[in-house]
Amino acid sequence: xxxxxxxxxxxxxxxxxxxxxxxxxxxxxxxxxxxxxxxxxxxxxxxxxxxxxxxxxxxxxxxxxxxxxxxxxxxxxxxxxxxxxxxxxxxxxxxxxxxxxxxxxxxxxxxxxxxxxxxxxxxxxxxxxxxxxxxxxxxxxxxxxxxxxxxxxxxxxxxxxxxxxxxxxxxxxxxxxxxxxxxxxxxxxxxxxxxxxxxxxxxxxxxxxxxxxxxxxxxxxxxxxxxxxxxxxxxxxxxxxxxxxxxxxxxxxxxxxxxxxxxxxxxxxxxxxxxxxxxxxxxxxxxxxxxxxxxxxxxxxxxxxxxxxxxxxxxxxxxxxxxxxxxxxxxxxxxxxxxxxxxxxxxxxxxxxxx
Amino acid sequence: xxxxxxxxxxxxxxxxxxxxxxxxxxxxxxxxxxxxxxxxxxxxxxxxxxxxxxxxxxxxxxxxxxxxxxxxxxxxxxxxxxxxxxxxxxxxxxxxxxxxxxxxxxxxxxxxxxxxxxxxxxxxxxxxxxxxxxxxxxxxxxxxxxxxxxxxxxxxxxxxxxxxxxxxxxxxxxxxxxxxxxxxxxxxxxxxxxxxxxxxxxxxxxxx
Numbered sequence: 001x002x003x004x005x006x007x008x009x010x011x012x013x014x015x016x017x018x019x020x021x022x023x024x025x026x027x028x029x030x031x032x033x034x035x036x037x038x039x040x041x042x043x044x045x046x047x048x049x050x051x052x053x054x055x056x057x058x059x060x061x062x063x064x065x066x067x068x069x070x071x072x073x074x075x076x077x078x079x080x081x082x083x084x085x086x087x088x089x090x091x092x093x094x095x096x097x098x099x100x101x102x103x104x105x106x107x108x109x110x111x112x113x114x115x116x117x118x119x120x121x122x123x124x125x126x127x128x129x130x131x132x133x134x135x136x137x138x139x140x141x142x143x144x145x146x147x148x149x150x151x152x153x154x155x156x157x158x159x160x161x162x163x164x165x166x167x168x169x170x171x172x173x174x175x176x177x178x179x180x181x182x183x184x185x186x187x188x189x190x191x192x193x194x195x196x197x198x199x200x201x202x203x204x205x206x207x208x209x210x211x212x213x214x215x216x217x218x219x220x221x222x223x224x225x226x227x228x229x230x231x232x233x234x235x236x237x238x239x240x241x242x243x244x245x246x247x248x249x250x251x252x253x254x255x256x257x258x259x260x261x262x263x264x265x266x267x268x269x270x271x272x273x274x275x276x277x278x279x280x281x282x283x284x285x286x287x288x289x290x291x292x293x294x295x296x297x298x299x300x301x302x303x304x305x306x307x308x309x310x311x312x313x314x315x316x317x318x319x320x321x322x323x324x325x326x327x328x329x330x331x332x333x334x335x336x337x338x339x340x341x342x343x344x345x346x347x348x349x350x351x352x353x354x355x
Numbered sequence: 356x357x358x359x360x361x362x363x364x365x366x367x368x369x370x371x372x373x374x375x376x377x378x379x380x381x382x383x384x385x386x387x388x389x390x391x392x393x394x395x396x397x398x399x400x401x402x403x404x405x406x407x408x409x410x411x412x413x414x415x416x417x418x419x420x421x422x423x424x425x426x427x428x429x430x431x432x433x434x435x436x437x438x439x440x441x442x443x444x445x446x447x448x449x450x451x452x453x454x455x456x457x458x459x460x461x462x463x464x465x466x467x468x469x470x471x472x473x474x475x476x477x478x479x480x481x482x483x484x485x486x487x488x489x490x491x492x493x494x495x496x497x498x499x500x501x502x503x504x505x506x507x508x509x510x511x512x513x514x515x516x517x518x519x520x521x522x523x524x525x526x527x528x529x530x531x532x533x534x535x536x537x538x539x540x541x542x543x544x545x546x547x548x549x550x551x552x553x554x555x556x557x558x559x560x561x562x563x
Contacts, residue, residue, distance in 0.1 A: 012357070087383075129413075129414055133422075
């Protein structure tokens with residue numbers, strides 16, 4: 001968080017201690033945020049259904065998540081008799097580690113990033129594709145039918161939607177000419193119409209072609225993010241009307257909490273990624289030369305807004321059937337995002353000024 | 356120092372995990388060890404400064420290929436006793452293949468060792484990994500790269516052709532047709548005279 005400290009000047013031990021402190025800060029902040037988001041999720045859901053939501057523990061139910069977490073901690077960990085015990089415990093741990101690991105390259109404000117590597121986008125893609133292992137292994141190790149079905153569904157779903165997410169991110173990379181997340185955000189500086197999702201460049205009429213494509217890509221990314229995080233309307237791995245709770249059926253206590261935690265950290269990650277890739281990261285929508293609001297707050301507001309959309313979708317959209325989900329992924333998202341990649345890359349070659 | 360420790364740790368993990376892929380009794384555990392091997396190999400790439408290759412390895416092999424492996428292996432119903440029965444009868448052929456592979460690897464290793472030792476050097480022109488890869492794949496060897504892409508395309512189409520079958524009388528859902536449905540298509544108001552019941556309704560024209 002110290003801006004522009006030359007890391008190579010420090011002794012390895014201090015360097016390690018500082019990085020460790022940074023990571024710890026990120027993890028603690030994320031953990032606190034998850035607690036707030038779970039409550040927000042429930043409150044929004046309740047508001048849509050004209051209920052009050054959790055309102056007993058603490059003022060306005062603010063401590064509800066803490067109480068729930070404590071309850072999970074103090075319960076007994078039940079490991080099913082026929083299960084693969086090592087993998088059964090490993091699965092939620094793996095899921096949680098992968099969820100936190102991806103945050104290592106996410107810049108939340110200028111310089112506020114643990115590791116500013118030049119292929120950050122690829123890193124996030126790689127790590128988030130590993131998140132599926134927690135679910136698959138958990139489903140298989142439970143040695144039970146419903147979790148197994150949930151794991152199979154989840155594997156197919158996440159692999160399918162990752163392909164279109166990859167192509168959508170490619171269009172952004174083409175426009176920016178960089179895979180570094182900080183550079184992607186800085187390319188969107190200077191107001192709303194420089195953000196990739198509302199890309200309106202009036203200098204040359206041919207540039208306007210990009211606006212509908214990039215707006216559509218942003219919408220596709222949001223929907224793919226819903227599928228990638230197993231959120232409604234794509235929560236088929238845990239569809240309660242068909243699979244009880246999918247891969248989580250046999251889990252109780254802390255391992256269940258870890259799965260739950262990993263899910264929300266992943267939701268935050270994809271909200272943050274969408275903020276970075278399409279909504280200008282920490283840049284203000286109107287560029288007036290001075291920033292009165294700290295950059296981090298802009299990032300936080302945008303991410304929170306996207307999470308609000310996640311919660312709203314959960315409350316108002318009915319669940320997809322499995323074949324509809326696959327049709328949407330392979331027959332709608334993949335061809336259109338592929339076409340967008342072709343168009344955007346052609347635009348960059350023939351009309352772009354970055355080549 | 357730190358690099359040496361990391362190298363030996365990763366190399367040892369890679370070899371040990373690769374051994375366990377073969378030695379593990381449970382096929383799912385084998386796949387898990389395979390994933391660990393991929394990871395260690397990716398770590399070795401990072402040590403060499405090829406971080407792009409490392410992430411590609413993780414994304415493609417661990418994130419996609421191994422998931423599909425796991426997908427298939429999880430659903431296998433393997434009888435281990437039966438598998439072990441045929442072990443001795445396959446031993447000669449398997450042993451032969453193993454010995455040939457061992458000789459080949461020794462030859463390769465010997466040739467490599469006889470050359471002057473070389474270490475990884477950073478590019479002098481300051482190009483990043485990514486640019487260097489792009490230069491090689493899409494400029495220097497663009498034709499060969501495209502040809503390789505076409506081979507993969509043919510393989511993909513071949514797989515689709517082999518598995519594609521059309522069946523008669525399958526009720527399919529057509530989302531466009533469903534959305535184009537109007538109230539007139541779906542609802543029919545019938546005025547029933549008391550005591551007469553209703554004649555069988557004519558079947559609806561739109562399925563789904």
